[in-house]
Amino acid sequence: MADRESQRKGWLEHVLGREYQIVPLAGDASFRRYFRVEDSQRHYVLMDAPPPHEDVSLFLAVRSWFVRADIRVSKMFAEDLSQGFLLMEDFGDLTWAGCCETKSDLEPLFKDGLRQLHLLQASAPEMDLPFFDIARMRRECDLYLDWYLPKVAGLEPTKDQRQQFHNALADTVTIIAALPQVPVHLDYHSRNLMLPAGELPLGMIDYQDAVMGPVSYDLASLLYDCYQDYPEPQRRVWSRYFFDHLPHSLAAGFSGFDDWHQKLRMTALQRHIKAIGIFARLAHRDGKKQFLTEIPLTRKHLLEELQVLGMHQDQFPLLYTEPSNS
Template sequence: MTPPAGAAAFLDSAGWGGAAILPLAGDASFRRYFRVEQGARRAVLMDAPPPHEDPRPFLAVGDWLVERGFAAPRTLASDLDRGLVLLEDFGDARMREVVDAEPAREGALYAAAVDILVALRRHPAGPFAPYDRAVLHREARLLVEWYCPAVGLEVDLEGYRAAWDTVFDHVLTAEPVTVLRDYHAENLMLVGDGLGLLDFQDALAGHPAYDLVSLLKDARRDVAPTLEAAMLARYRGATGAGEDFTRAYHGLGAQRNAKIIGIFTRLWKRDGKPRYPTLAPRVWRYLERDLAEPVLAPVRRWFDANIPPDRRGDPMAIAA
């Protein structure tokens, strides 16, 4: 977490000359984050180094959210050629750690997160690419491209695509909304009386159930089925969403978690990040809950025929 080359000059040009640059966080991508401190002022420095990263989508989505009253970090300065962006600092009170330390607040904080999605649904989708059938298939395919080979399985690829195609018929009928795509407790910050949004640069225009899935089937922390049911009911009650929404919720839940299992395997096999496969058993549990739903029957049959129960879990441990 050494500050990027040019960071000091960038901060000087932005009016933050001589500021301390302290390591803050990295993530599964090439992006890194630093806290910048100058006297009583604090900001966050994003290092999104080209050609691996491009901060422009983050800035565009952030501006779109702020213009509509959502709490996204405001951009203080940027050098897009270097991939450096100075952002408003939302502090350290991340929803994940607050809920873990104060379990009594879990229901209220998840309700607040659901209410943001209700509000987001009231706006027409932003000028973002569509979350269409091609994208859904490409993401679901990550499981058979990375996970299945890692655990020694040769599977029916054409049958996999055909099974998902049937399910996607249920998730491509709703009026699209802006989908932030990584909406969960580690990307939500307690800011003032509400929640601030992070990690939304991959936003697309898609089904309103997707971000609810991301929140309630969280790959990084257990969300109890009772809490999931209560929050799904809260969203449906606030929006008037019917059973078609619930079918799409389960279909997208299975799709997202198949994708995540593939991504976690790729992070291990390709990128040398062995922490991520250890999260896969939780994701498998979410996936198997959704596979039990009637709308997932074709996909469930494929899984039953191609991935035995003893090959579902941490791919690193299974392959050992």
């Protein structure tokens, strides 16, 4: 830690000179750390992504693609791939999530968020993106089996239980994988959408894990956000708005809005299974116990999706398993 701090200090002195101030910002679900840096000219955000745990080259490549697609991302002031340091524009502190906390009018945010999501889906990445395929979805669902069940629910699933779990979800992940494919942010939610200087357009962050995946994925992340609980009628309004603005080539993959919205909820279901597993892993492997507080709302979403999709407890018993302390 001390060595990394010395590296960080030396790099900032090289880039900015000795007159600057630095304070830590909240980290994320990775090895990356963030700092707010201020000199006599402006405020910056420093991403500290220590090799070999993190590789900023992918972040930079995706950022360049987003810039070409006219998506709002941070300006870059300095970068050092070998040491894993990026000095970027400071978007400030106001996130979409913050607007939810203050009960601000979310309509302008939804309109802009969906507008930029359409831009992303229409863009042409100049790189080979990983595919969000069945194998990947199965691995993500394994996080639920490996971390949530034993560490939070107190249940160590047997080999037969694990197989039954995947067999029961096979039709769902097959349907999701067969949806029209587009570029996907993969973490498009209220904590990763910011209002630079308190203004629209929204600024995107945490986009380095972009993939090619289902057209429904990013909207499912936003409307069925692990950190928010929007009323279902409001979700349906924005789901229809998004569907009505899809190009024909993508909308043709659905028989109509009801079919689209059902597939959207299937997508949200798979994402919530993964998220619950990730929250448990962050808490019990990485010592980030605060993520345990995100599980109850995510489970609420999951149980609602199971009910709406007709996925009953006798067929999906492990998905109905409650935390052991509840």
